[in-house]
Amino acid sequence: MGAQSVLGARFQIVPTHVTPDVIVIGGGVAGFSAATALAEAGAQVLLLEARPGLGGRATAFTDPGTGERVDNGQHILMGCYYDTLKLLARIGASDRVRWQAGLALTMVDERGHESVLKLPPMASPLHLLGGVLAWDALSWFERMSILRVGAALTPRGPGTGVAVVPGGQNFSSASRESVREWLVRHGQAPRLCELFWEPLALAALNQSIDQAAASYFVTILAQMFGPDSTAAALVMPAVPLDELYAEPARAWLEARGHEVRVNAPVKVEVVADRVTGVRVRGEHLAAPWVISTVPWHGLGALFESPPQSLAMTIANATALGSLPIVTVNLWFDRPVMHESLIGLPGRAFQWVFDRRAIIGGASSHLSMISSGAEAIVAMSNDELIALALADVRAALPAARIASVRKGLAVREKRSTFSLAPDAPARPQAETGIAGFLLAGDWIDTGLPATIESAAVSGHRAAALVVQGLPAPSRTSPHHQ
Ligand SMILES: Cc1cc2nc3c(=O)[nH]c(=O)nc-3n(C[C@H](O)[C@H](O)[C@H](O)COP(=O)(O)OP(=O)(O)OC[C@H]3O[C@@H](n4cnc5c(N)ncnc54)[C@H](O)[C@@H]3O)c2cc1C
Known part of the structure; x- marks a missing residue:
């Protein structure tokens, strides 16, 4: 039977x-x-x-001003979201996401320098090492520090909740080490932390790297950079x-x-x-x-x-404890970016997404995300919109000459729960x-x-x- x-x-x-x-x-x-x-x-x-x-x-609402469906906050899935992808397949919705073949991230640092971190088509985690070693945002010395993390990640497999790090350091929820302490212990160069690890950790954990427990971050890294080379792919919702x-x-x-x-x-x-x-x-x-x-x-x-x-x-x-995410939606009178997303490390809004590139539509609608947004969540709508606009104009030259048609701030005060040790x-x-x-x-x-x-x-x-x-x-x- x-x-x-x-x-x-x-x-x-x-x-x-x-x-x-x-x-x-x-x-x-x-x-x-x-x-x-x-x-x-x-x-x-x-x-x-x-x-x-x-x-x-993970929902959407209709903005009365534009009539557009607006997400309560831009979400990103990853190739290692195996149970989520199983749900989408079960209900016939696999075609509602768009896969980015390999991880390719455009980053604009606080000085306005633009660079692309692109993982080459190599076995995982060699693609992470290869990508960072070729990343011209960093000096050679800074790039080399990635080797220590690459060597440390040995996944036990998706969904196990435990990452095994050779050298005797197994993480469980009992570990009291913060993400920053873990990065320091693994000799990560400060600029690699600022440009890559911190924005990645904030996006994944929605909590400052000084507060969040390293065990969660290591679990995520072990899944993203484990044996499955599609695990680190960005999977973007193609619909509201x-x-x-x-x-x-x-x-x-x-x-x-x-x-x-x-x-x-x-x-x-x-x-x-x-x-x-x-x-x-x-x-x-x-x-x-x-x-x-x-x-x-x-x-x-x-x-x-x-x-x-x-x-x-x-x-x-x-x-x-609960942690907030703040999203500011900006509608410009013309396109201001070519990529689907750009990282803005060191800024209040760490990622900017072009909704036109992600779900289509004619309007130049940017969605700017501030994760771990405790410092700004109490600001007024006008203050949040001004802050997001200042961030995007500092990073994207095309946004400086474009006019803003509308701004909309969305606060999700209880987006995620605390991952503190x-x-x-x-x-x-x-x-x-x-x-x-x-x-x-x-x-x-x-x-x-x-x-x-x-x-x-x-x-x-x-x-x-x-x-x-x-x-x-x-x-x-x-x-x-
Ligand atoms: C702005 C934002 C951005 C995010 N970005 C990402 C991202 O990029 N990637 C990612 O993986 N995750 C992201 N997350 C987290 C993700 O959205 C959540 O982890 C996930 O949606 C939680 O799903 P859930 O079903 O556990 O809980 P919920 O979505 O909270 O669902 C619980 C439901 O229960 C209902 N409910 C509560 N009480 C009752 C009751 N008494 N009777 C009936 N119903 C009740 C609620 O109304 C709610 O609909 C983000 C979250 C936010 C808010």
Whole structure:
């Protein structure tokens, strides 16, 4: 008997509006990864999202001024986002991203010097070494320091959450070393840090290299520069973010008889340490399994009265710090850059993206990203727009003579969670409540707060429902 028929026997497909096998809370990457994997395995799924729109922290809105769909913040995927790419393939959305064949980054430093870091077509991690050794932004001495990092990276494989560094230094979440301390320990030249490591770490971790734990950065490096030479490729969404995965996933689920509800804020119902279902605006919805994908700061509010067995998990989640990302969108009266993205190391806005090159359209719309944006998040809209404009005009000569038609600042104050060495522990998927599982980017995947961490967590929770946990008592009619 094949796997599908085994699962088909366990979960009988039934029409919508009947008791589901699994309720998934949250319509972001983790929620749709879990829901679609479960649906594929034969479970009947109900996904509930509190907001009117889908996508969670990776979403888009319509700008009233231009009528354009604007992302809540430019997102980049990478070739090593294996679970994310699996989700996109499952829902038929693989063509909604554009792959950049190898990593090629144009960087403009604080003095206005432009250079290109291009990884040559060599086996990984030789392509990183070859790229940096050929990078004319650095002196020979500065370039040579990369060899020490290249020699140090030995990946244990994607999704393991642990990178192994020869020389006896294995990293786990227990390591207290910061990214900067790790870079110094590996003899990285200050200018290589300023031009490459710091912008890369900020983009990957959304936290200053003085605060973020090295273990996360080393895990990312081990995946990017591991044996898979496509792992470091940039994979850019070619459509507004909600159309990348959330809307296709909703359509995919509904076409297969599953249900997705928006405007559905959930409270989880628990009796004697066993989940019985959820309550949405007074309506009780029964299910033997409930998967929460709400962010760390939303876990406590899922319960009218938090169960004692979740007290520590909720306390840790509530204590986990949040970090902002600020995006300023600028519409110019003419094109001002030729590349899809340019790095602006040392500036408040570290990356500038040309939306015209990424998703098409006629207008010269730049999206400028400030990661780890604690220092500027409290500024007014006008101040943020002026700061972004000053950064882009200092770096791109064409922007100096172009007029700005419109500026729009977007603050995501709780974009990611803290990766500091002393941050509270991240939870596992299983909880002390039978039938209640946790997913979301902040679950202990070993990865920073990324789309990939969310996808890994969703798939992990789905796998536990399908294969692993001792089954709680079935309450749905079609299981009796
Ligand atoms: C500006 C910005 C830029 C980013 N850039 C990148 C990038 O370049 N690359 C990258 O990999 N990652 C990036 N990230 C991080 C990435 O967006 C997140 O890691 C990922 O989207 C998290 O997905 P999730 O499903 O875990 O959580 P979320 O997207 O937060 O989804 C949780 C959902 O649960 C819903 N919810 C909460 N409470 C309830 C309730 N009681 N009932 C029902 N629903 C509820 C929420 O409304 C939300 O839709 C960025 C994030 C931001 C904000």
